[in-house]
Amino acid sequence: GAVVSQHPSRVICKSGTSVKIECRSLDFQATTMFWYRQFPKQSLMLMATSNEGSKATYEQGVEKDKFLINHASLTLSTLTVTSAHPEDSSFYICSVSRSTGVGYTFGSGTRLTVV
Amino acid sequence: QKEVEQDPGPLSVPEGAIVSLNCTYSNSAFQYFMWYRQYSRKGPELLMYTYSSGNKEDGRFTAQVDKSSKYISLFIRDSQPSDSATYLCAMSTTSGTYKYIFGTGTRLKVLA
Numbered sequence: 001g002a003v004v005s006q007h008p009s010r011v012i013c014k015s016g017t018s019v020k021i022e023c024r025s026l027d028f029q030a031t032t033m034f035w036y037r038q039f040p041k042q043s044l045m046l047m048a049t050s051n052e053g054s055k056a057t058y059e060q061g062v063e064k065d066k067f068l069i070n071h072a073s074l075t076l077s078t079l080t081v082t083s084a085h086p087e088d089s090s091f092y093i094c095s096v097s098r099s100t101g102v103g104y105t106f107g108s109g110t111r112l113t114v115v
Numbered sequence: 116q117k118e119v120e121q122d123p124g125p126l127s128v129p130e131g132a133i134v135s136l137n138c139t140y141s142n143s144a145f146q147y148f149m150w151y152r153q154y155s156r157k158g159p160e161l162l163m164y165t166y167s168s169g170n171k172e173d174g175r176f177t178a179q180v181d182k183s184s185k186y187i188s189l190f191i192r193d194s195q196p197s198d199s200a201t202y203l204c205a206m207s208t209t210s211g212t213y214k215y216i217f218g219t220g221t222r223l224k225v226l227a
Contacts, residue, residue: 102147106151106159111156
C-alpha cells in the first residue's frame, strides 16, 4: 500500500492569515488524493478530491476560494486554508487510494488552530 | 437519517475482554465495508475490509457483515491496552466511486 506523509502535524495561526498543508505520497504515484476534515466526535467529512494536473472537485458546501487545493505532481497535493477564522480550526487529513483498490491510506493529519 | 450510524462510545473494557463494535447503514448499495483504527492525533489506518456479506478474520480481529440487517461488526478478542483507540467503519458502493462514507467512530478504552 501507499505511504503518505502529511506536514505540518500541528499549526497555530492568527485569524486572517493563510496556512498551507502538504500531503505527499512517498512510494505511490497518486493521480487522486483526498482531503478530509474531522471535528471532535464526528465522522470524517470529505472536503474535496484532488486531481493531478487539473482542478479539484469540491464537495457540496465546501468553499473553493477558502480551501485552495493544488495537485501539481503525482506525489504532492497541498491544501491552503485562506483567510483563516477560528471556525476553521479542525483536524485535516489527506488520503490516497490503496494500490489494492479498497480503502485509503491516510496521512497523519494536521491539527489547525486559528486564534 | 445518516447513511452510516455508529455509537461514539466511549466503551471501556478490561484487558482480555471480547469487544464488539458495530455500525448500521441505510444504503443497500454498499458493497465494501471497512474498519479503520485511529489513535489520538493520528490519521486512521485500515484494519480490514470485507466485500459483500460474510465474515473475515485476521488475528484477533473478526469483521462480520449482515447485509439483510444492514449491520456490520468488528470483534476484537483478547483485547489489549494497545487496542485503545477510535474505531471507524467505512463503506462504499460498487460503482467505482472513491467516496467512502465513514461512521463517527467508537472510542475504545481497554483497561490494564
